[in-house]
Amino acid sequence: MKQITDCTVLRNGVQMPWLGLGVYKTQDGEEVIRAVTTAISLGYRSVDTAAMYGNEEGVGQAVRESGLTREDIFVTTKVWNSDQGYETTLQAFEASRRRLGFDYIDLYLVHWPVRGKYIETWKALEKLYKEGYVRAIGVSNFQIHHLQDIIKECEVKPMVNQVEYHPFLTQKELHQYCESQQIQLEAWSPLMRGELLNHPTVTDMAGKYGKTPAQIVLRWDLQHEVVTIPKSVREERIRENSGIFDFELTPEDMLRLDGLNQNRRIGPDPDNFNF
Numbered sequence: 577m578k579q580i581t582d583c584t585v586l587r588n589g590v591q592m593p594w595l596g597l598g599v600y601k602t603q604d605g606e607e608v609i610r611a612v613t614t615a616i617s618l619g620y621r622s623v624d625t626a627a628m629y630g631n632e633e634g635v636g637q638a639v640r641e642s643g644l645t646r647e648d649i650f651v652t653t654k655v656w657n658s659d660q661g662y663e664t665t666l667q668a669f670e671a672s673r674r675r676l677g678f679d680y681i682d683l684y685l686v687h688w689p690v691r692g693k694y695i696e697t698w699k700a701l702e703k704l705y706k707e708g709y710v711r712a713i714g715v716s717n718f719q720i721h722h723l724q725d726i727i728k729e730c731e732v733k734p735m736v737n738q739v740e741y742h743p744f745l746t747q748k749e750l751h752q753y754c755e756s757q758q759i760q761l762e763a764w765s766p767l768m769r770g771e772l773l774n775h776p777t778v779t780d781m782a783g784k785y786g787k788t789p790a791q792i793v794l795r796w797d798l799q800h801e802v803v804t805i806p807k808s809v810r811e812e813r814i815r816e817n818s819g820i821f822d823f824e825l826t827p828e829d830m831l832r833l834d835g836l837n838q839n840r841r842i843g844p845d846p847d848n849f850n851f
């Protein structure tokens with residue numbers, strides 16, 4: 577059985593925890609510092625931020641003041657859409673690194689596949705990787721055709737693809753493609769921002785296992801070998817969301833959850849976004 581600090585091993589050998597704290601819509605300063613500090617004290621060893629979230633400074637401060645060494649915590653950040661392009665990505669990276677206050681970043685992602693820009697952006701990530709400023713590089717919201725485009729052009733293949741993923745959007749083909757390319761899939765909005773937690777299949781299963789609906793859904797991620805990064809700013813939920821390492825869903829219950837798929841998104845469609 578996996579433990580809270582257990583990691584997946586990315587293609588280049590870098591270890592990335594299966595569970596991380598998401599901090600979208602968490603305010604910079606006191607709120608994000610409290611959330612990250614709480615998560616670390618409860619055993620989380622990974623934080624997912626982005627330049628767009630506007631809270632890299634607080635994330636960096638919480639990590640630096642955690643009492644753990646920098647190597648103990650895996651930090652992801654992302655280049656925002658308006659910064660895509662080769663030189664602008666290098667500048668955006670430096671700005672993120674300065675706000676975080678780190679010598680290096682563990683995982684740097686291309687946030688969205690901005691048409692006409694993402695290949696150049698990727699080349700900038702390759703340079704950062706080769707120069708040792710980032711331990712791993714990846715993408716986010718990339719569909720199979722975006723990944724194929726990058727793979728055709730790149731020297732270093734993406735190591736991670738962070739996408740919307742939950743039982744209403746199981747992304748089966750994308751997941752299989754990523755596995756075939758040794759690209760680790762990572763789930764954003766794993767709780768569908770709370771929307772699927774009242775579904776009767778999920779609440780029934782919560783009763784059966786003596787777990788909460790959120791724990792059922794997050795455990796489903798782990799058993800599908802998908803990294804998961806639920807967001808909360810409340811201590812009791814940060815704790816609850818980490819209580820997923822002491823039980824196992826049966827194969828039948830995994831299939832029941834898979835069967836909830838409706839290809840339904842809570843966020844934008846990567847082939848049709850405009851921001």
Ligand SMILES: NC(=O)C1=CN([C@@H]2O[C@H](COP(=O)(O)OP(=O)(O)OC[C@H]3O[C@@H](n4cnc5c(N)ncnc54)[C@H](OP(=O)(O)O)[C@@H]3O)[C@@H](O)[C@H]2O)C=CC1
Pocket residue numbers: 597598599600601624625687716717738739763764765766767768769770773790805806807808809810813814816817843
């Ligand atoms: N790459 C990308 O494009 C994207 C990446 N992300 C990343 O993924 C992370 C997670 O996704 P996010 O969109 O935040 O959505 P989540 O699915 O993680 O849901 C977060 C919401 O659910 C609530 N919540 C958290 N835990 C529980 C619980 N146990 N029971 C009931 N409600 C709960 C939170 O409220 P409260 O805080 O009040 O507890 C919040 O409103 C983000 O924070 C971000 O890091 C997200 C979107 C896009």
Ligand SMILES: O=C(O)C(=O)[C@@H](O)[C@H](O)C(=O)CO
Pocket residue numbers: 600626687843844851
């Ligand atoms: O949170 C993120 O990382 C996102 O990119 C999204 O939330 C996205 O910006 C969005 O949902 C815009 O409506």
